[in-house]
Amino acid sequence: MALNLGSKLRELERKTEKAIRGGGEQAIAKQKAMGKLPARERINYLVDEGSFYEYDLFIEHDAREFGMDGKELPGDGVVIGTGKINGRPVAIFAQDFTVAGGSLGLMHARKITKIMDYALRMRIPLIGINDSGGARIQEGVNSLAGYGEIFFRNTLASGVIPQISVILGPCAGGAVYSPALTDFVFMVDNISKMFITGPEVIKSVLGEEISMEELGGARVHNEITGNAHFFALSEEECFKQIKTLLSFVPSNNEQPQATVEVKEPKKQFNIEKVVPVDPTRPYDVRNVIRALADDSDFFEIQEKWAGNIVIGFGRLDGQTVGFVANQPLVLAGVLDCDSSDKAARFIRYCDAFNIPLITIEDMPGYLPGVDQEHAGVIRHGAKLLYAYSEATVPRITVILRKAYGGGYIAMNSRHLRADFVFAWPMAEIAVMGPQGAANIIFRKEIMEAPDPEAMRKQKVEEYKEKFANPYVAAAKGYIDSVISPKETRKFILQSLELSKTKTVGRPHKKHGIPPF
């Protein structure tokens, strides 16, 4: 070759083009036929145009056994690099299914861990697009080593930078632990698959027959297991969701979020009309959130799982806040295993990234049942208490209607050191509902009365009058103010402004022992 720049550049161009083609035209066509986009196209959808810089394009594996010697795997099956999403730098890796089925070998893992190290060092969000057949069996333990290095870094970075997993293909076996360790998991109908042991193994060991989709598809993880946080019908929709999520969260745990221009909630959501005064009538608490949030913009997380509690991001006064709200529309808004899990994890996320928490309460108690008790509702419910207590971000609670028993405590009460607790005039804050309480407290009077039923009714009314209201709690200072519904946003904004300079200490410890 001639010693001039031109020919050197041409050589570079040639090598780059070859590597970028990944598994080749045929493999890319196969990928598209499955309804999946190739790796680099996915990245292009996600990042701002022209902002993607790729690294380690020319990585080569050094495996020699089992036919690997001489086998060329461009980029070793994964694309890594940095780009910008709406102007903010992010680190990305995208597994390339067209190269050896996206299987993970030593160098493939090295690339991923390299970009993870960059993300952590530069304190920018990490987005991982998973689309892989799993460990590259030919590389044996090296694949396991690779996974191990990834999981450790997931844990190290947890709570420092936002970590997002996008499942756009199979993600099976050990590989699935990486998404499980990240903050948010995005899945797409009919494309995403997550499971530890797949259908073939299950069939041969247990004789149970199930399809990949039924076992660990997007619906399963969004509706049943709670392993996923977002559900999309197409990859394009998924990328939009990711961008929206990123617009709410800061790039790392020390950077304040960018504030946005404040817009008032939309007029359609009139908070006075959304909530019935009769505490047994349901309503959609998301409308309450929309009545309170800037521009009525509410980005819900895990919408399809544990519907009796609602979590998600919104903005108040231009800054991101996290909403946790009981949902009377589903299971009367009770607390149970799944809803406690769902809320507790979200609270931890917001606390890690300095996002204030707004709790909206209307909850009649815990869901009774042997299946709940045997599923460990005690342990799961305790997670909620733990998460709120440990959180040092500004925490504001508004009790709309019911706040009974242990659930009253768990939903960010004053006792867990909520910063401000407000209640609406129709709130009922008590240890038990009027029926149950009257039966216990007035048992003697009821039994000895000439007409026990009439006496019971009378005592229930008495109890209701005396205790099913916010004033008993207000009299003790357990709530700060009884407010009218239409003042709610005003009170919350005021509280948030005051909380901007909140400083609290906690006793020094390595860490507590949450009821995992």
Next chain:
Amino acid sequence: MEEQKQETTLDNTPLITDSAEDYKILTVAEQGRRYKTTFTKKFENRVPWTPPNPEEVKSFIPGTIHKLSVHAGDYVRKNDELLVFEAMKMYNVIRAPYNGIVHKVLVKEGDRLPKGVVILTVHPTNETPKSMKRKAKNEKRKARNVKRKAKSVKRKT
């Protein structure tokens, strides 16, 4: 009770929709109140709990009946081997939880079972077939003695 007017959201769906037929009622025990609400699939599909039958020996994991060591009617002592259950590449020996008689055997060797299937039932009893025979004999002898005594008493009087 005040009447709430039907307000609408952006896409013209009413804000308060509890006039719909697909609302269910949920009672949260202590309350006695009946809440109008929807259910989650998980809640609707839950299996009501029934107390376990202590005489049933069930599969605790999916697997295969490798060897049956007893038949219906056998007397077993506590910890006697009832069957060998192959699961997860291990041979699990399942033993009698108490002295008793095997009442019913519901599987055969080679059967592949999921979790929670009744394999066999064992009636607890300390009476072995031998001791039962002996007891029966004793009962008969007692009955004969009572008869004899009654006869001798009759003769005397």
